[in-house]
Amino acid sequence: MDTKAYIESGVIESYVLGLASADEAAELELLCMQHADIKNAVDEFAALIEANAFNNAVTPPPTVKDKVMLALSEEFEKEKNKIVPVIPLHTGNTDAETVTVAPKPTWRYLAAASIILLVVSTALNFYFYSNYKTSNEKYVALLEERNSLQAKNDVNLTRLNDYEESMHIIQNPDVQKIDLPGIKGHENTFAAVYWDSKTKDVYLLPAKMDALPSDKQYQLWAIVDGKPVSAGLVEDCNGLCKMSNVPKASMFAITVEPKGGSQSPHLDAMVVAGAVKI
Template sequence: MNEHEIVSSGLLESYVLGITSQEETTQVEKLLSTHPEYQSQVDDIRESLESFAWQHAIEPPVAVREKVLGSIQELAAGKVIPMTRSSLHNLTNQRPGLSVTKTLVSSRNWVAAAAVIMVLSVVGNIFLFKELKASEDMVATLESNNTQLAKNLEVNKASFMQARQEIAVLQNPGTKMMKLQGEPIAPTAFAMLYWNDAKRETYMANVQLPSAPTGKQYQIWAIVDGKPVDAGLFDQATSMQKVKSINGASAYAISLEPEGGSPQAGPTGQVYLKGSLN
């Protein structure tokens, strides 16, 4: 592996963290001996990792901290060595060639590596928590959608049953039909009235009227002995609507009234549709 491959592969970072194999360690140290200019890069990596680790480190309880540091010292020196002035002097005398500074730096590297691993673990847990939260939100959304679908199904079922009843009335031999024609104000307006005297049911269907302006609403009138009788308000959102059954009606009309219906006993607005039973 040449120098560019060593640098680009992240081997220097692994070397600083102390997680390289023996072969990789030899390659890095050979690179540093033959190309001293890379030593500054290694130092920068070490400082960056240590700075990141110490900035994100969490102060552990005293007992845990002492136990961890003791284990780190064992890993670095091969045994636990009290870090007093005399012990440092004895350590250098007992192990000639051993650099106490290097040992302490190595120990510090282990602390930094442990802190980095801890930070990565926290980040991983945060990511997993977010994924879990997203999954829970998705489940909640699906449950809400299922609930809404069930409600829509019930509404559609009720509408279907109502439509079947209305069709049954229209197909009944006793049901009669009347056509309402548009007045000059709306010559293309159109509607059909169906009624069944035996069942006392009346329906307005196939209504084609201009959209009612804001604050206005169409009202249906039954004409009995020449006088208008309220037969209900017309809902333009429906294709077929059941209206009041009025005995003795000889004609029907639809007028445009204030929203909620005419305040009087007859139309106050313009009549748009008229139809006679005769």
């Protein structure tokens, strides 16, 4: 199993944050028992979330405690001064003797404790929810950043591979280079064709080619027995552009054609041309 790919898949983060499905959670817990690196990854991310929660703790407003304690104080003061009748049992006098007695405040204390627990519970719920929300937002942001970096890395890796392949083609002794300088009116334009004498594969390097309108496109032509033969449309590419295979040619040229190419070249739209050295 490729544990590195599994760790980078995002399942561990979803599991720790409580977002994983039951099947994903069961699979991860089983893999933790089989692979120490996966178990370590789970512990590390859980520790990271816990540290982040404490670093971003939200303290309940102090007014909450003051209001609760004030309400309890007023309630206890009422109970303290409450007048209740007491009837002595050792005499036959049924007249109530009025005395000041402090009743057992057991249920009041229980009520007070319940209120305090409610306040603490509310504060903790708010605390954990705030930290969860913050951690989840940071996790999503990190995940998006990782995906963006991964996409950029893939693009750069593709470019690097294309450049390396281009260098191998250019350095191949079987490949002939045909320079295509700009014709009159296009002196600052330049391209080069790399033609494999064995495979007859053709590669184009559009070194200095002006950008074209969206409805126009460059097209490469090979002059075969005095007639132009299309060698393909010039697309965006990294390094060398792979063109059509050309068995034989005496010359190569590039013209500007309508988007999608033409069956035959517009010679008045030629920009570069070069003869094949025999």
